[in-house]
Amino acid sequence: MISRTVMGAGVGVALLAAVAGAAFADDTLKLTELSPDGKDACFGRVYDAAHLKSHPQQAAHLKSHPQQKVARIFFYYGRDPVSRPNEEPSTGIDSSYNGFMATTVRGAEAPEWLGGWCSHESEDGKTGPIRCGMDCDRTMASLKVDDKGRLIVSDVQPDLYLDAGSEDELGKAEYERQALGKDDNGFRLDPMPAATCKAEFARIDPIDPALGPPLRERLKPDQAFCYGRDYDAEHLGSHPDQLTQSIRVFRGPVELASFAKEGDPANWPSGADIAVSVTTRQKSAKVTQVYNCQGEGDQWRCAASAKTGDASCDIAQQEVFLRRGANGTMMLANPNSGLPIIDLCSKAAEGDTSSDDKVYRLEPMPQAACGL
Known part of the structure; x- marks a missing residue:
């Protein structure tokens, strides 16, 4: 984590x-x-x-x-x-x-x-x-x-x-x-x-002055955002064990409405939903998973939610972690197979991430890049 x-x-x-x-x-x-x-x-x-x-x-x-x-x-x-x-x-x-x-x-x-x-x-x-x-x-x-x-x-x-x-x-x-x-x-x-x-x-x-304020200050409870990264052929060629071709992390109207209804702004970011969309080398179709986050130390700990898909297992055990990065970036860690680059209910999702998809440095993007 x-x-x-x-x-x-x-x-x-x-x-x-x-x-x-x-x-x-x-x-x-x-x-x-x-x-x-x-x-x-x-x-x-x-x-x-x-x-x-x-x-x-x-x-x-x-x-x-x-x-x-x-x-x-x-x-x-x-x-x-x-x-x-x-x-x-x-x-x-x-x-x-x-x-x-x-x-x-x-x-x-x-x-x-x-x-x-x-x-x-x-x-x-x-x-x-x-x-x-x-x-x-x-x-x-x-x-x-x-x-x-x-x-x-x-x-x-x-x-x-x-x-x-x-x-x-x-x-x-x-x-x-x-x-x-x-x-x-x-x-x-x-x-x-x-x-x-x-x-x-x-x-x-x-x-590190380059880190700036924490995410809970940088990103407001009622604020939509989009972070992501697209990996070109050169990068993927030098990382043959990486499955991810593109990734987006965002909060849009659905996530904002959910927090407005059930969340407590004074307890921000705990209770905040985020969505993560990925495409892989094997599947060009975008897969999206919602996560519910809690503030923990210097990170957001985000557990997969059944609000999307029809998972047949307890996917709340699958987690990702967000942390501020240098110069306005966002770091996402996926230490234990918590991203939908694989079936979260499969045997492959048990234990540590086996592929080269453990840590991402994401750039802020226009909301349109996340389909917002």
Whole structure:
């Protein structure tokens, strides 16, 4: 599918989507030790090679902590610095997470990160140690600020980025490879500008400006559209295992009327119908299939609908995935034989797509090109 397996997606987006909580009561952050002025606060420390050349005392730190894997660590107290508009319906609710940590281990190109909610461990929520919790009553870290304004981060567990019980599932050797090191605890972070943390978190999943806004913003609930591609002889000659000769993805009067009657614009694009028409090398006659879509992460997950044809099987198991492409294009993924280039009820439609018809880059076209 487009996210996770075919096109990739940021772990942080999925994590925050799973835990949507109440919005901050106002614009002021409550932990005054971390944020005396009520604004987003950033703390960090870097142990990478370039930094160590001019900071020999940190080289000595790593020498005396040979089992420390973390080379860079940043803690951000404030609003989510990672997620950005995606294809899921906008709830208008901020995440209840207010603490975010990013760590980069030695040799890694990008950080891992997670979020939690940080508060005082006391009945009144105003005194005592600061704990940042996560799902399943796990601890992300305990925090305190020293007399120089530096953030002391403790209680960081080796399995911070792993599922509970992963040691048994992975085995000892693989667990130790994926887990943080035994010396990855007790960090002392310097206060830094909020922009420094935002730049660090931006390294996790860099934004490609060419992608533009997500499809749910680019395409409106009451808007007809047509995307497609026709493959010439030269392309087909160099892709002998591709069945598709032409493909169109569209929403026309029928699909618009269906959403106007049964859909919820506030939940767009969930519940939206799209139609996909294809011709193949073997059959020049156009075959059209309707799909019903849901916003999921950075994609639309679209299941085949029985509104067209007289399928003799449960074709709702056949799916395709839409995602924004660069420069106004649309990407369509067909990882599991979800397109009507074959009989969706045949044995050939079971399992992974066997032909070279897995991913399409579609261009916007005039509506007439889709018969609208």
